[in-house]
Amino acid sequence: MTQSFIVDEAFWQLFPEVEIAFLTAQDIDNHAKGQVPTDLLTTANHVAATKWVPNDPISQNAVVQDWRQAFQQFKTKKGARCAVENLLKRAKNGKGVGTINPVVDVYNSVSLE
Incomplete structure (x- = not known):
């Protein structure tokens, strides 16, 4: 079975x-x-909290700023945040991301690390 991933030229x-x-x-x-x-x-939440969000507020961290700059290019409702920022915020606040199902858990762990 052949699969394809198509990216619109506007992107x-x-x-x-x-x-x-x-x-x-x-x-x-x-x-x-x-x-x-x-x-x-557990490991991914720890890595995220110590590696990616060393500064307060979380919006001042380089990785979050990169995502925010990208999101500003899209027409989103005001205040919309990317998933990575929400994951990092939970990790930093000690309310790390918990298990959902195998595929989402792997995806979230990659996103956090």
């Missing part, structure tokens, strides 16, 4: 330097618990 006009990466996971039952190591999110 490249806004972000000509972007690099897009793909991760493919096979043989995952997204309903089965125990496929993801139990410490995956």
